[in-house]
Amino acid sequence: MMGSLSGRYAIVGVGTSRFGKLQGVSTMGFTLEAAKQAIEDAGLSRDQVDGVLVMMPAIMGEQHGWAARVAAYLGVEPTFSATMDLGGATACGSVQTAMAAIDAGYCHTVLCCFATQNWPQGVAMQLFGSEFQVPYGDVGAICLMAHIKRRQQYDYGYPDELYGQIAVTWRQHAQLNPEAQMRKPMSLDDYMRSRWVAEPLRLFDCCPNTDGGGACIVTSAERARDLAKPVVRILGAGQSHSSEIIHPRGAEQRSLGGTKAATMAFGMAGLTPSDLDVAQIYDAFTPRVVHDLVAYGICASEEVPEFVTRGNLTFAGRLPSNTAGGLLSEGHLSGFGHIREGVRQIRGECGDRQVADAQVCLVTGYGGAPHEAPPTVSYSALILAR
Amino acid sequence: MFAIEKPLPRANEDTAPYWAAAHKGELRLQRCDDCGHVRFPPSALCPRCLSQHHEWVKLSGRATVFSWIVVHQSQHxxxxxxxxxxxxxxxxxxxxxxxxxxxxxxxxQIRIGMPVEVVFDRVNDEVTLPKFRPAKSK
Incomplete structure (x- = not known):
């Protein structure tokens, strides 16, 4: 059944708002900027958008009807709309949802978007999280990701230099991206000297806080042919949800959470990891990249250090990845930056950082509720192609 | 300036027996009456067999370290x-x-695999947090 959607839908427009440290701008303001840019990039008129999917703003607390409000501010009356809550897995997840909704006949052209304002006005600082974690000071994604790095290093003996090499590679890519938030050159020494945030997680294992928004537009491949830009078809999509770090489930506890999403996405596309020309891997923290390289079948656990240190993720390597700098250096655009960069690579729009003859791009997403008990995480993936 | 107090557990129907036991110096979790699975976090259902029947059993308090981190930059x-x-x-x-x-x-000196045992940290008249120390007994 899943295979029937492969190649029948396309991402026709991508956009971001201004992003960086921009405290004065509202979450809605960023969302609208990004949405307008994506609509214009597609060469659509606003009135052709009849589906709106928006990621729940994580920092703002309770926001009923968020997606419908985004639609109202855009002057759109959609026939399909939802606020989605997969954290950083929402970007790819919303594209997958858009495909299904269009296929079901609920709408024709879907705007998927998000924004974050890390310092929202008029909102008291809230502490989310479980009564079984927060009293111990286990707060936020940083703590979960530190545990994940600890277990990766314990189970596979990965040196810190592996994680450093990932951060350094993305920083080099960001130097080719004038919009990137973190462009200052970084060496492996700089990484190794960076302070502990939550040991074993160093400062440069972590992405910056980013205020900003992103958007993309999904419609049928048939309609896409009449629009402004080269068609970028969605060949595969997948997602999975699990809590493997703390919720032992017998033999399954050793499996990586993203594996199911990968199997779905590659199966739907009829491709294997060796078919990829470029990848955008969800990298709010460096251990995420290590996870996805294995879960998505790009290399085996024991091969990760050699694969990375030989430069396989650079432009000269086997799989140039996070070509705009990733969340770690371009900025935390919740995966919408990854979709924008993936689409632009396939279109051939990336200028100095264009991967030659990029035909197939993997985009991954990851997010969820790290400080709830059990910490649950969502994995999502798209495979984009000409 | 006012001090920001540490967040403490606010129990609900599912979690109250856990915190009440901890306050008495016992580590108790739900054991499923139907399949015997001991579950955490406390929940209305057994995640293995979906049974709603359970008993709050006293645990040994023995454990091993699965993962540890050291927070240097406060997150709150x-x-x-x-x-x-x-x-x-x-x-x-x-x-x-x-x-x-x-x-x-x-x-x-914390290590993965290190044997530890529960101790109870009485925070105030209502709340006790279970913590662990290196195992002394065998």
Whole structure:
């Protein structure tokens, strides 16, 4: 059944708002900027958008009807709309949802978007999280990701230099991206000297806080042919949800959470990891990249250090990845930056950082509720192609 | 300036017996009457067989360290005065894993696989947090 959607839908427009440290701008303001840019990039008129999917703003607390409000501010009356809550897995997840909704006949052209304002006005600082974690000071994604790095290093003996090499590679890519938030050159020494945030997680294992928004537009491949830009078809999509770090489930506890999403996405596309020309891997923290390289079948656990240190993720390597700098250096655009960069690579729009003859791009997403008990995480993936 | 107090558990129907037991110096979790699975976090259903029948059983308090981190940059103002502090995930002898602190042990001597045992940290007249220390007994 899943295979029937492969190649029948396309991402026709991508956009971001201004992003960086921009405290004065509202979450809605960023969302609208990004949405307008994506609509214009597609060469659509606003009135052709009849589906709106928006990621729940994580920092703002309770926001009923968020997606419908985004639609109202855009002057759109959609026939399909939802606020989605997969954290950083929402970007790819919303594209997958858009495909299904269009296929079901609920709408024709879907705007998927998000924004974050890390310092929202008029909102008291809230502490989310479980009564079984927060009293111990286990707060936020940083703590979960530190545990994940600890277990990766314990189970596979990965040196810190592996994680450093990932951060350094993305920083080099960001130097080719004038919009990137973190462009200052970084060496492996700089990484190794960076302070502990939550040991074993160093400062440069972590992405910056980013205020900003992103958007993309999904419609049928048939309609896409009449629009402004080269068609970028969605060949595969997948997602999975699990809590493997703390919720032992017998033999399954050793499996990586993203594996199911990968199997779905590659199966739907009829491709294997060796078919990829470029990848955008969800990298709010460096251990995420290590996870996805294995879960998505790009290399085996024991091969990760050699694969990375030989430069396989650079432009000269086997799989140039996070070509705009990733969340770690371009900025935390919740995966919408990854979709924008993936689409632009396939279109051939990336200028100095264009991967030659990029035909197939993997985009991954990851997010969820790290400080709830059990910490649950969502994995999502798209495979984009000409 | 006012001090920001540390967040403490606010129990609900599913979790109250856990916190009440801890306050009496016992580590108790739900054991499924139907399949015997001991579960954490507390829940209305057994995640293995979906049974709603359970008994709050007293656990041995023995565990091993599954993962540990040392927080250097406080993630919330209430913990600013505590850094660097460890947050450790222990695997209980009965199976479940839970977040806790390791006490009576320097942070740099915590190791994965280290045997630990529960101790009870009475925070106030209502709340006691289970914590773990290096195992003394066998």
């Amino acid at each position: 103002p209430a913990f600013n005065g505590d850094t660097p502090y460890n947050v450790t995930i222990v695997e209980l002898e009965e199976g479940p894993r839970m977040h806790t602190h390791i006490v009576d042990c320097p942070n740099d």
